[in-house]
Amino acid sequence: MELENDTRISEFLLLGFSEEPELQPFLFGLFLSMYLVTILGNLLIIVAVSSDSQLHTPMYFFLANLSFVDICFTSTTIPKMLVNIQTQRKVITYESCIMQMYFFILFIVLDNFLLTVMAYDRFVAICHPLHYMVTMNPWFCGLLVLVSWIMTVLYSLLQTLMVSQLSFCTEVEIPHFFCELCQMIQLACSDTFLNNMVMYFAAILLGGGPIAGILYSYFKIVSSIHRISSAEGKYKAFSTCVSHLLVVSLFYCSSLGVYLSSAAPQSSHASAVASVMYTVVTPMLNPFIYSLRNRDIKRALNVFFKGKPLKDFFKEVTLISGLMLNSQKL
Numbered sequence: 001m002e003l004e005n006d007t008r009i010s011e012f013l014l015l016g017f018s019e020e021p022e023l024q025p026f027l028f029g030l031f032l033s034m035y036l037v038t039i040l041g042n043l044l045i046i047v048a049v050s051s052d053s054q055l056h057t058p059m060y061f062f063l064a065n066l067s068f069v070d071i072c073f074t075s076t077t078i079p080k081m082l083v084n085i086q087t088q089r090k091v092i093t094y095e096s097c098i099m100q101m102y103f104f105i106l107f108i109v110l111d112n113f114l115l116t117v118m119a120y121d122r123f124v125a126i127c128h129p130l131h132y133m134v135t136m137n138p139w140f141c142g143l144l145v146l147v148s149w150i151m152t153v154l155y156s157l158l159q160t161l162m163v164s165q166l167s168f169c170t171e172v173e174i175p176h177f178f179c180e181l182c183q184m185i186q187l188a189c190s191d192t193f194l195n196n197m198v199m200y201f202a203a204i205l206l207g208g209g210p211i212a213g214i215l216y217s218y219f220k221i222v223s224s225i226h227r228i229s230s231a232e233g234k235y236k237a238f239s240t241c242v243s244h245l246l247v248v249s250l251f252y253c254s255s256l257g258v259y260l261s262s263a264a265p266q267s268s269h270a271s272a273v274a275s276v277m278y279t280v281v282t283p284m285l286n287p288f289i290y291s292l293r294n295r296d297i298k299r300a301l302n303v304f305f306k307g308k309p310l311k312d313f314f315k316e317v318t319l320i321s322g323l324m325l326n327s328q329k330l
Contacts, residue, residue, distance in 0.1 A: 035079070
């Protein structure tokens with residue numbers, strides 16, 4: 001590859017999952033379908049919350065923000081991978097790689113913060129129900145989201161600027177389907193001590209801090225539920241947390257799986273496969289987790305679409321996926 005001033009290359013190669021030609025149509029159809037379902041599902045959540053005044057509450061406000069971030073998060077990586085499969089090219093320019101890394105870090109950390117904010121919302125709702133509407137007022141909810149955005153933008157900018165100062169030699173193959181921070185640092189031929197220190201410190205601060213906040217919130221929630229005398233009251237209180245608990249478990253368990261797979265020897269392919277869980281599968285499942293047992297979301301969608309069955313929309317998604325898959329085969 002062409003070198004620029006002996007310190008910066010012009011292109012990287014995203015190796016993806018497999019180089020076998022017979023698997024490419026299957027991978028294209030699989031990820032296209034998952035991407036379209038993710039976009040549609042999260043858009044429906046946003047539509048339901050924004051169109052129904054009864055859902056203009058803190059819990060659904062944070063849920064709509066989470067859906068928006070999940071759309072952006074998935075759109076950071078999957079479209080480029082689909083283009084690479086379609087064109088049978090694995091090249092990504094240096095500038096595009098840096099930009100993809102910036103937005104990926106931004107949205108995954110923002111996902112982390114929003115899940116923590118949603119845990120705090122459930123903590124206030126269950127442990128301090130009489131003060132809930134006063135504490136979680138619109139101004140304070142907006143402030144929580146704004147602070148989350150500011151912190152993630154600054155952190156993502158810091159990491160991106162530090163990576164942009166690294167020198168890359170002749171090794172330009174990234175054993176992943178997107179420009180991931182750890183992979184970029186490993187490819188550098190200059191000193192990466194500071195990059196690694198910042199990355200590990202951020203993992204402790206921005207990862208451990210939210211996890212500790214979520215655990216503390218649910219410890220207090222469980223204690224409050226335990227003090228409720230009636231079984232019906234306990235069930236009603238706990239049922240408001242089930243969806244959030246499932247999403248949190250899915251997000252952090254998949255992230256842990258990526259960390260463990262990356263720590264193992266000869267783990268590049270395993271890490272890429274594990275990354276699919278939190279980059280594609282988790283954002284795709286979030287709308288289903290929050291809506292399948294949520295009567296408010298279903299009611300809002302039925303009102304918005306005036307009783308038209310949602311299966312018609314999923315049929316259109318399936319049709320579009322099939323058409324694009326057929327064109328890829330041709």
